[in-house]
Amino acid sequence: MRDANPQTIYLKDYAVPDYLIHHVELNFTLDDENTRVVSRLTMIRNPASQTGDAALVLAGENLGLISVVLNDDNELTEQDYLQTQDSLIIHEVPQHRSFVLTIENTINPKANTALEGLYLSGSMLCTQCEAEGFRKITYFLDRPDVMAKFTTTLVGDKDRYPVLLSNGNKIAQGELADNRHWVTWEDPFNKPCYLFALVAGQLDCIEDSFITLSGRNISLQIFVEKHDLDKCAHAMQSLKNAMRWDEQVYGREYDLDLYMIVAVSHFNMGAMENKGLNVFNTKFVLARPDTATDSDYERIEGVIAHEYFHNWTGNRITCRDWFQLSLKEGFTVFRDQEFTGDRTSKAVNRIENVNMLRTRQFAEDAGPMAHPVRPDAYMEVNNFYTLTVYEKGAEVVRMIHTLLGAEGFRKGSDLYFERHDGQAVTCDDFVNAMEAANAVDLSQFRRWYAQAGTPVLTVQQSYNSSAQTLALTINQHCPPTPGQAVKEPLHIPVTVGLINKDGSIAPCNVQGRKTDEIVLQLTQAEQTFTFTDLKQQPVVSILRGFSAPVKLVMERSLEELAFLLSYDSDTFNRWEAGQQLAGQVIAGLIADIQSGQAMQINPMIVTAFKQVMAQSWDDLSYFSLLLGLPSETYLAEQMQVVDVVAIHKAREFVVLTLAQQLQTQFKTLYLECHKDESGVFDAGAIGRRRIKNMCLAYLGRLEQPDIQQWSQQQFDTAKNMTDQMAALAVVANGTHPAKQECLSRFYQQWQAEALVIDKWFALQASSHNPDTFETVQALMQHPAFDLKNPNRVRALIGAFSQANPLHFHAANGQGYQFLADQIIALNTLNPQVASRMLSALTSWRRYDEGRQALMKAQLERIMTTDAISKDVYEVASKSLA
Numbered sequence: 001m002r003d004a005n006p007q008t009i010y011l012k013d014y015a016v017p018d019y020l021i022h023h024v025e026l027n028f029t030l031d032d033e034n035t036r037v038v039s040r041l042t043m044i045r046n047p048a049s050q051t052g053d054a055a056l057v058l059a060g061e062n063l064g065l066i067s068v069v070l071n072d073d074n075e076l077t078e079q080d081y082l083q084t085q086d087s088l089i090i091h092e093v094p095q096h097r098s099f100v101l102t103i104e105n106t107i108n109p110k111a112n113t114a115l116e117g118l119y120l121s122g123s124m125l126c127t128q129c130e131a132e133g134f135r136k137i138t139y140f141l142d143r144p145d146v147m148a149k150f151t152t153t154l155v156g157d158k159d160r161y162p163v164l165l166s167n168g169n170k171i172a173q174g175e176l177a178d179n180r181h182w183v184t185w186e187d188p189f190n191k192p193c194y195l196f197a198l199v200a201g202q203l204d205c206i207e208d209s210f211i212t213l214s215g216r217n218i219s220l221q222i223f224v225e226k227h228d229l230d231k232c233a234h235a236m237q238s239l240k241n242a243m244r245w246d247e248q249v250y251g252r253e254y255d256l257d258l259y260m261i262v263a264v265s266h267f268n269m270g271a272m273e274n275k276g277l278n279v280f281n282t283k284f285v286l287a288r289p290d291t292a293t294d295s296d297y298e299r300i301e302g303v304i305a306h307e308y309f310h311n312w313t314g315n316r317i318t319c320r321d322w323f324q325l326s327l328k329e330g331f332t333v334f335r336d337q338e339f340t341g342d343r344t345s346k347a348v349n350r351i352e353n354v355n356m357l358r359t360r361q362f363a364e365d366a367g368p369m370a371h372p373v374r375p376d377a378y379m380e381v382n383n384f385y386t387l388t389v390y391e392k393g394a395e396v397v398r399m400i401h402t403l404l405g406a407e408g409f410r411k412g413s414d415l416y417f418e419r420h421d422g423q424a425v426t427c428d429d430f431v432n433a434m435e436a437a438n439a440v441d442l443s444q445f446r447r448w449y450a451q452a453g454t455p456v457l458t459v460q461q462s463y464n465s466s467a468q469t470l471a472l473t474i475n476q477h478c479p480p481t482p483g484q485a486v487k488e489p490l491h492i493p494v495t496v497g498l499i500n501k502d503g504s505i506a507p508c509n510v511q512g513r514k515t516d517e518i519v520l521q522l523t524q525a526e527q528t529f530t531f532t533d534l535k536q537q538p539v540v541s542i543l544r545g546f547s548a549p550v551k552l553v554m555e556r557s558l559e560e561l562a563f564l565l566s567y568d569s570d571t572f573n574r575w576e577a578g579q580q581l582a583g584q585v586i587a588g589l590i591a592d593i594q595s596g597q598a599m600q601i602n603p604m605i606v607t608a609f610k611q612v613m614a615q616s617w618d619d620l621s622y623f624s625l626l627l628g629l630p631s632e633t634y635l636a637e638q639m640q641v642v643d644v645v646a647i648h649k650a651r652e653f654v655v656l657t658l659a660q661q662l663q664t665q666f667k668t669l670y671l672e673c674h675k676d677e678s679g680v681f682d683a684g685a686i687g688r689r690r691i692k693n694m695c696l697a698y699l700g701r702l703e704q705p706d707i708q709q710w711s712q713q714q715f716d717t718a719k720n721m722t723d724q725m726a727a728l729a730v731v732a733n734g735t736h737p738a739k740q741e742c743l744s745r746f747y748q749q750w751q752a753e754a755l756v757i758d759k760w761f762a763l764q765a766s767s768h769n770p771d772t773f774e775t776v777q778a779l780m781q782h783p784a785f786d787l788k789n790p791n792r793v794r795a796l797i798g799a800f801s802q803a804n805p806l807h808f809h810a811a812n813g814q815g816y817q818f819l820a821d822q823i824i825a826l827n828t829l830n831p832q833v834a835s836r837m838l839s840a841l842t843s844w845r846r847y848d849e850g851r852q853a854l855m856k857a858q859l860e861r862i863m864t865t866d867a868i869s870k871d872v873y874e875v876a877s878k879s880l881a
């Protein structure tokens with residue numbers, strides 16, 4: 001066991017660093033198995049430090065220490081320092097003047113399967129330092145509030161490592177004996193070490209340029225392996241779009257003359273914003289119409305933007321400590337969401353983001369790992385790159401935007417950039433700037449950063465016809481979460497609109513102000529808002545645009561929901577009404593199943609869908625969302641005790657019923673949208689593909705020969721991956737006679753494209769076919785499967801455990817045992833990925849007794865793993881606590 005009882009780190013213990021580093025001179029002699037690192041640190045005692053004469057404690061893990069030299073001439077001996085598992089303690093260093101510490105050590109990138117620090121991805125050497133990976137490269141003050149200027153020299157074999165990259169600008173290069181060469185990079189900006197990067201290998205690149213608002217010419221480069229050069233154009237265009245958007249919307253310009261992106265195949269996360277040298281998972285760079293789907297294209301643009309936006313929200317202004325992670329992540333996710341909304345469809349984008357928040361973040365908030373947007377304790381910081389910090393964090397920033405309005409928010413962000421450029425700051429500093437620029441009081445609002453859990457809003461309405469008023473009483477309540485039994489009321493913006501029975505807008509008249517829509521400010525546990533001058537009782541559209549990350553409880557009849565689905569002018573609430581209507585119908589069927597009765601479907605859902613289909617829609621992507629049913633995961637989230645089988649049966653029954661009853665409409669729409677398929681990428685074509693493939697998915701449930709032929713035909717003739725994948729999903733998810741043939745043809749066709757093969761694995765792992773578990777087991781033995789590649793692990797093990805509730809939760813526990821086996825194997829290879837895979841087991845208390853016992857037993861087995869990592873230990877132990 002690496003650490004039987006890992007230490008907990010607390011926010012309340014934060015203290016400024018005892019020492020500062022002004023300059024770092026790094027020298028790497030690269031070798032796949034034995035890289036030599038020389039680090040020359042110019043340091044000084046921190047005048048702000050409160051401790052007395054303190055030893056210098058540098059963080060470092062798995063390093064082969066060669067030498068430590070003070071001030072260039074004093075080689076320290078073992079009496080002068082102490083080497084521990086995770087640190088180098090130098091007993092005495094100068095206290096009153098700056099000094100230079102030179103450390104030499106070795107590392108083995110090839111043995112580094114954890115993919116943190118310097119590692120080998122395929123044949124490429126690359127780094128991942130956030131959050132605490134730099135300490136696996138050399139001894140350092142590995143914390144974000146220590147910021148330094150870095151100069152980095154890379155030395156390596158010319159054939160093995162023809163391209164040598166690091167942060168900043170290339171300032172010198174040259175040749176050496178023995179077929180070696182070197183390059184020196186200098187980053188003029190102060191940065192914490194988590195933003196350090198180096199990449200070395202046989203890379204090709206595409207180049208472009210961007211002229212900034214002030215007329216500076218920035219050179220843009222995307223580096224990939226040679227055979228991927230034809231899949232970079234979209235990423236490059238996305239980068240330019242993001243750069244322009246940040247200038248226009250936030251007034252932020254890029255600051256270096258060079259911006260480099262490298263795509264690597266082995267990567268624990270999505271991407272990384274290293275200064276001037278972003279490293280990306282290939283999944284979020286590479287796209288060609290025949291290899292990437294429309295949603296891949298959209299996600300690539302979003303992730304490229306996310307990492308670019310970090311240059312200001314993350315790099316120029318960084319986090320004081322890792323408890324403040326949401327300072328950069330919540331804000332940057334908010335920025336990338338707004339960007340994507342502007343680039344595609346605001347309505348669709350908002351719905352997709354809320355969907356993810358409500359299925360996955362709400363589950364996190366309701367489980368054993370619940371924590372505030374700004375956590376106050378952790379064992380392993382990597383476990384806190386969570387949906388709460390990212391997605392709920394973005395919602396918190398969005399609420400500030402809603403409360404202040406776009407202009408007020410911009411004033412606040414301008415002040416934030418002005419005050420804190422070059423600093424490492426806190427979430428509070430961000431809110432302070434927003435407050436100061438707008439002269440508002442956000443003191444109660446700050447609780448959103450400190451309080452975990454999803455608040456529940458209960459809404460009651462009462463219309464008084466003689467007074468012509470409508471009273472809305474809103475109660476807020478937040479259930480307890482681990483370590484936080486009692487919750488205080490939050491400051492919650494609740495956007496409301498009123499609709500007359502004929503569909504027209506009823507003005508909101510609250511305290512004499514008359515508007516089409518109002519943002520109510522809920523600050524108390526219970527509050528009543530009175531709307532006046534209402535000659536008839538309006539229908540209330542509440543929490544428009546999902547104005548706060550809360551659960552809403554409000555009695556609604558199916559008729560009222562159908563009305564909102566037809567008339568609400570708020571695109572989010574209109575969609576939400578349809579989802580609630582479908583949810584209520586499915587809940588009725590689940591009740592039928594649980595009481596042993598035959599399923600009786602409420603025909604109102606068919607009527608509602610018919611009505612949606614009878615209208616003409618400009619935004620076909622939005623239209624297709626209106627035709628979608630709530631996911632099994634979302635439905636599970638609504639149940640006290642999750643009944644996976646009943647959820648699946650009930651939902652499938654609705655899908656089949658709709659397919660039968662709306663067969664003609666689905667067929668007409670499919671044919672109409674499919675006939676001119678050209679494979680282009682404008683919003684119109686993307687929308688047509690989306691709605692058409694939605695129709696095909698419904699029709700596929702009918703298992704009719706004509707439809708089987710359509711899907712086969714679409715698979716055979718597809719001009720793009722969206723169509724090919726959608727057709728394959730229909731073929732593979734039923735009893736289609738060509739199922740096996742299509743799956744193996746797909747593999748043959750795409751075996752050289754790793755990202756497409758990931759789709760092939762994920763599709764089979766998430767299938768509801770009865771033999772899925774056996775298929776998954778067989779795929780584990782497939783020559784293309786590799787436990788050392790996180791994308792593959794997520795595609796097969798991740799999809800099975802997180803996107804296939806029916807089979808993962810098989811009553812005999814085989815899914816749980818399978819997952820635990822994989823987590824135990826991954827624990828040694830890659831703790832971060834192992835810990836992420838645990839998320840399917842953490843919610844064990846939500847299931848029936850039999851499943852609870854089986855899941856718990858697997859968590860207990862995982863806890864007995866030899867050399868259990870901090871990552872896995874923290875999640876497993878908290879789940880069992």
Ligand code: 7ML
Nearest residue numbers: 130269270271272273303306307385
């Ligand atoms: C969020 C990232 C990480 C972890 C990327 C790693 C990042 C940390 C990194 C939105 C879009 C793409 C990726 C991520 C993400 C989990 C998610 N700093 O930039 O936040």
Ligand code: ZN
Nearest residue numbers: 306310329332
């Ligand atoms: Zn980020």
